[in-house]
Amino acid sequence: MKALAWIRTNLFATWVDAAITLACIWVVWRFVPPLLDWTIFKAAWLGDDRSACGAGGACWVFIRARFDQFMYGLYPSSQTWRIDLAGALLVVFGTWAGWRRLPGKRYAIPALLVVYPFIGLWLLLGGFGGLPYVETRQWGGLMLTVFMTVYSGIFAFPLGVLLALGRQSELPVIRTISVAFIEFWRGVPIIAVIFLASLLLPLILPINVDRLIRAVVGLTLVIAAYMAEAIRGGLQAVPKGQYEAAAAMGLGYWRATILIVLPQALRISLPALANEFIALSKNTTLVLIVSLFDLLGIVHAASADPKWVGYNVEGYVFAGTIFWFACFAMSRWSASLERRLGAARSH
Amino acid sequence: MSPALRRWFYDARVRAWISQAAVAGAMFGTIWYFVANASENMVKAGIASGFDFLWRTSGIDVPFKIVDYTPQNNIVDLLWVGVANTLLVSLLGMALATILGFLIGIARLSKNFLLRSLATGFVEFVRNIPLLLFVFFWYFGVIRALPPPRDSFAAFDTFFLNNRGLYVPAPTEGHPFAAVSIAFAIGVVLFLALRVWAAKRQASTGKAFPIWAAGTALIVGVPLAAAIVVALTTSWNVPVRGGFNFRGGFVLVPEFVALLAALVTYTAGFIAEVVRGGILAVGKGQKEAAASLGLSPGQTLRLIVVPQALRVMVPPMTSQYLNLLKNSSFGAAIAYPEIVSVFMGSALNATGQAIEIIAITLAIYLIAGLAVSMFMNWYNSRIALVTR
Numbered sequence: 013m014k015a016l017a018w019i020r021t022n023l024f025a026t027w028v029d030a031a032i033t034l035a036c037i038w039v040v041w042r043f044v045p046p047l048l049d050w051t052i053f054k055a056a057w058l059g060d061d062r063s064a065c066g067a068g069g070a071c072w073v074f075i076r077a078r079f080d081q082f083m084y085g086l087y088p089s090s091q092t093w094r095i096d097l098a099g100a101l102l103v104v105f106g107t108w109a110g111w112r113r114l115p116g117k118r119y120a121i122p123a124l125l126v127v128y129p130f131i132g133l134w135l136l137l138g139g140f141g142g143l144p145y146v147e148t149r150q151w152g153g154l155m156l157t158v159f160m161t162v163y164s165g166i167f168a169f170p171l172g173v174l175l176a177l178g179r180q181s182e183l184p185v186i187r188t189i190s191v192a193f194i195e196f197w198r199g200v201p202i203i204a205v206i207f208l209a210s211l212l213l214p215l216i217l218p219i220n221v222d223r224l225i226r227a228v229v230g231l232t233l234v235i236a237a238y239m240a241e242a243i244r245g246g247l248q249a250v251p252k253g254q255y256e257a258a259a260a261m262g263l264g265y266w267r268a269t270i271l272i273v274l275p276q277a278l279r280i281s282l283p284a285l286a287n288e289f290i291a292l293s294k295n296t297t298l299v300l301i302v303s304l305f306d307l308l309g310i311v312h313a314a315s316a317d318p319k320w321v322g323y324n325v326e327g328y329v330f331a332g333t334i335f336w337f338a339c340f341a342m343s344r345w346s347a348s349l350e351r352r353l354g355a356a357r358s359h
Numbered sequence: 360m361s362p363a364l365r366r367w368f369y370d371a372r373v374r375a376w377i378s379q380a381a382v383a384g385a386m387f388g389t390i391w392y393f394v395a396n397a398s399e400n401m402v403k404a405g406i407a408s409g410f411d412f413l414w415r416t417s418g419i420d421v422p423f424k425i426v427d428y429t430p431q432n433n434i435v436d437l438l439w440v441g442v443a444n445t446l447l448v449s450l451l452g453m454a455l456a457t458i459l460g461f462l463i464g465i466a467r468l469s470k471n472f473l474l475r476s477l478a479t480g481f482v483e484f485v486r487n488i489p490l491l492l493f494v495f496f497w498y499f500g501v502i503r504a505l506p507p508p509r510d511s512f513a514a515f516d517t518f519f520l521n522n523r524g525l526y527v528p529a530p531t532e533g534h535p536f537a538a539v540s541i542a543f544a545i546g547v548v549l550f551l552a553l554r555v556w557a558a559k560r561q562a563s564t565g566k567a568f569p570i571w572a573a574g575t576a577l578i579v580g581v582p583l584a585a586a587i588v589v590a591l592t593t594s595w596n597v598p599v600r601g602g603f604n605f606r607g608g609f610v611l612v613p614e615f616v617a618l619l620a621a622l623v624t625y626t627a628g629f630i631a632e633v634v635r636g637g638i639l640a641v642g643k644g645q646k647e648a649a650a651s652l653g654l655s656p657g658q659t660l661r662l663i664v665v666p667q668a669l670r671v672m673v674p675p676m677t678s679q680y681l682n683l684l685k686n687s688s689f690g691a692a693i694a695y696p697e698i699v700s701v702f703m704g705s706a707l708n709a710t711g712q713a714i715e716i717i718a719i720t721l722a723i724y725l726i727a728g729l730a731v732s733m734f735m736n737w738y739n740s741r742i743a744l745v746t747r
Contacts, residue, residue, distance in 0.1 A: 022472035029471050036473040185379035189386060199681075199728045200721045201688035207703050208721070211713045215400050216393035294489035301692060308492055315499075325500045332488050332496075339487035 051329070062320060074323040075330045078314050082330070085152020085310060094143065095155045098135040101128065102162065110345070129166055132159075148224040152305040154334065160224075160306065161293040164231035171232070172239030173278075177269065179240065180247050190240075197237035202295045205230045210302045227299045231292070238288040246281025247273065279353060286346035290339050307331050397714065412710045413438075419705045421696045423612045434706055441701035442723060448615060448697065449687045452622040453680050459623060460630025467635050478631065485628030490689055493625050498617035498693045508605060517597050519605060525616050526598040529609035542585030546577040553577070571661060614695035618687070626683050633679060637672035638664065669742055677735035681728050698723060 023033045054069030057076075065071035075082070084092045105128045109120040136159065139145035151159070178190030197205065209230030213221045221229075250273050258268035278285075300309035311331045315324035367373055401408060417437045420430045424440045425447055466478035503522055505512070511521035519526040550573075557568035598608030641664050649659040691700040698720055707716045 022470070025470060032469070032471050032474050036471075036477055039477070040473075183375050183379050185383050189382065196721075196725070199685075199725045201685035201699065201724060203688040203691055204699055204703060204717075204720055204724065207699065208717050211707075211717065212397075215713065216397045218396055290487075297489045297491040298689075298692070300491070308489060308495070312495060325496070325504075328492055328496050328500060332492050335489055335492065336484070336487045340483070343487065 062323075065323075070326050070329070071323050072326065074315075074320050074326050078320075081314065082153050082307065082310055084155055085305060086150040087146060087152070087155070088150070091138075091144065091146060094135045094138070094146075098132045099155070099158065101131060101135075102158070125166055125169065129163065132162075148222055151224065153310045154307045156224075156299075156304065157293075157296055157306040157308075160228055160231060160296045160299065161289075164228050164235050164292075164296075165289055167228070167232045168235035168239055171236035172243055173274070175236060175240035176243035176247055176277075179244055194237045194240050197234050198241070202231075202234055202292075203298050203301060205234050206298055206302055209233075223302065224304060227302060227304055231296060231299075234295075235288070235292045238292065239285055242284035242288050243277060243281045245284055246277035246279070249280045250276045282353065283346045283350035286342060286349065290342045290346070293342075294335065294339065307334060406711055406713075408712070408714065410715055412712050412715070415710070417706065417709070419701070419709060421701060423610075423615060423696055434710070437706055438698070438702055438719070441696060441698040444615075444690075444695070444701075445684075445687050445697040446727075448619055448622065448690065448695070449684045452619055452626065452683050452687070455619070455623045456626035456630055456679075456683060457676075459627035461634050463627055464631035464634025464638070467631060468638060482628045482631050485625055486632075490621065490625050490686055491692060493621035494618060494689050494693055497620045497624075498613065501620075502613040502617045508600075511600075511605075519598055519600075520616075522613065523610065524613045525611040526605050526608045527611060528597045538589045539582050539586045543578070543582040546579075546581035549581070550574045550577045612695075614690065614693050617693060618690045618695045621689070622683055622686060625686075626679060629679050629682075630676065633672050633675045634668075636675070637668035640671040641667045666742065673735060673739045673742065677732055677739075680731050680735065684727055684731060685724065 024030045049068070050070050054066065056065040056069060056071050056073050058064065059073045060077065062071065062073070064073045080089065080092070084095055087095060105120070105124045108114050108116070109124045114120070134141065135143070136151070136155075137146065137148075175190050175194055178186050179194060181187050181190070206227055209226045210223065213226045213229060254272055254276065255268065258272040263271065297306055297308040299306055300312070305313055308328075308331045311327035312324070314320060315322075315327045413435045414433050416431060417434045418430050419437055421428060421437070421440050423444065426436075426440055426443045428436050428440045463478045463481060466474050467482065469475045469478070502524075505520060505522040508519075508521045508523060511519040511526075513519050517528050553568075553573055554570055557570045561567055596608055598605040645663050645667065646659055649663040654662065687697055688699040690697040691704060694700060702716055703720050707713060710716070
């Protein structure tokens with residue numbers, strides 16, 4: 013009876029409602045069974061090549077056959093444990109910094125932002141300390157996506173903080189420079205920035221810069237500008253009394269900012285920062301246009317292989333699923349953070 | 360240090376100037392260093408500089424254009440082709456994404472469980488997937504996988520969709536679009552005049568005028584009537600099936616259709632959230648107050664809810680429009696000839712003048728973005744809450 017009442021109020025409250033419900037049921041019925049057939053019931057799961065793929069269903073054999081490539085790019089298969097280890101360390105450091113119940117919070121964020129980048133880079137690149145050198149040309153797949161997202165995020169964070177402070181500064185020259193810098197990188201498309209970095213960096217620097225570094229520099233500049241705006245929101249939300257109290261205690265600008273204002277501002281802007289980070293991690297896929305093959309790029313390239321031509325939709329579904337779960341998890345984390353910080357502030 | 364020098368050194372104003380001079384100096388120093396390197400490297404590589412190349416014959420063919428252009432034209436004309444293509448896909452995308460986004464945003468607030476869930480599912484799906492994946496999916500997964508021209512999908516025997524794009528009728532002579540735009544402008548002017556008159560009449564007699572029904576009739580009806588009249592009077596070049604392909608009409612290439620579909624479906628997910636947030640931001644008490652004044656639900660929506668929701672929605676909508684404008688550059692990934700693709704891609708490859716071309720491209724985006732945000736800011740200030 014309860015179920016019936018629920019159906020009445022939620023699905024058939026009025027005639028219009030009933031019509032909408034029927035239309036929705038029709039849409040679901042029209043699309044969901046064929047979709048399930050394609051992805052699961054009629055799909056081919058086992059085999060080694062395309063002869064295993066039947067008609068009418070997805071060919072997941074393609075993903076199985078190319079799985080290592082999608083994860084590691086052209087990284088030598090004897091060395092992929094280094095990527096796994098770097099990834100595991102990232103999870104460890106990330107959990108330490110992001111989960112509030114773990115001890116040693118004071119050291120977690122510096123460790124993630126300063127110590128981890130060196131360990132990770134050494135593991136991936138090698139060249140000394142017993143690890144053979146793997147040039148960035150061989151990097152690709154999901155590891156490249158994660159690498160670019162994490163490293164541009166790590167480099168962009170301090171730059172974003174400085175830009176946000178610069179934009180709030182009382183000194184006109186510094187404010188103007190910061191505003192111009194932020195608005196410039198926010199106003200142009202990321203794809204143009206990636207082109208710009210890949211074309212201009214070799215021109216304006218005396219040394220030749222690695223292709224991957226160029227892409228990371230381009231992404232960093234853009235992410236920093238977006239992060240600066242998120243942090244500015246946090247800075248504006250810090251009550252003015254906090255500055256005045258710091259000044260009354262005799263603290264100068266830098267000490268007041270670092271000890272009193274920034275910790276509060278960053279706490280407030282953390283959810284917004286996380287959202288910017290998610291949005292921009294999706295845009296790392298654009299490095300495809302300078303022939304760097306991140307997860308989406310390598311899936312796309314693999315589906316152009318004559319051996320597997322015609323299975324690109326399977327590839328997109330696979331890449332899309334990974335992106336979806338990663339971004340969804342991050343956005344849920346950011347939403348819970350927002351709720352928690354909001355609750356903490358309302359006391 | 361002598362006391363006078365000391366006092367001077369600890370003066371806040373002096374310190375401010377010193378730090379600003381240091382930052383500006385460091386910045387100009389870096390720029391100077393980059394420019395010096397660039398000119399040295401350019402001399403080494405034998406790259407010319409200057410903007411003369413813009414007037415050279417381009418020699419580049421563009422498969423899709425809405426302005427007159429041939430490879431014999433110069434590079435400025437090529438740039439203009441890219442700008443026109445960018446604006447075409449962006450403006451059309453903004454209009455369609457707004458409509459779809461509003462529908463989905465309102466559906467998310469529906470009392471109907473099924474409709475609400477479907478809309479929520481769509482938004483969650485869209486927001487967590489890279490736009491490039493949408494573009495690839497629509498291009499390689501959908502449009503390219505459509506049947507060949509022989510088995511096109513047809514609507515009214517005038518519109519045809521197949522793996523070579525969307526075939527639409529094209530006017531052979533006259534300017535039907537100009538006529539419709541003029542009709543639209545007339546409709547808007549009449550509507551504004553009517554609104555002033557209706558407000559005056561209501562102030563003096565208290566009688567309300569069905570201004571929104573009349574407004575819809577004027578703004579939608581007048582251009583529609585004009586469109587019908589024009590469509591019947593101008594001669595149209597309708598695509599006809601012939602052999603293996605179509606003859607006549609205008610072809611919207613697969614790249615255009617796929618990019619537009621991707622931009623619309625992706626941006627609509629974000630606009631839906633803006634719309635939902637805007638409507639939720641209007642307090643429940645506002646609706647109750649309106650009801651207690653005796654306003655009908657329609658009047659409440661029109662006079663109380665929408666104006667307040669718009670105030671919340673306009674700034675985030677502005678950034679969605681700007682994003683869409685910038686995201687039209689994703690067309691470069693499937694070779695839709697927009698600015699980045701034809702200018703930073705083809706023209707740069709042909710001339711090698713990286714710095715000039717990059718500067719022009721970025722300037723165009725900055726100017727276009729500025730125009731969009733100026734328009735939206737003007738609109739925002741018009742509807743903003745007046746506080747005293």
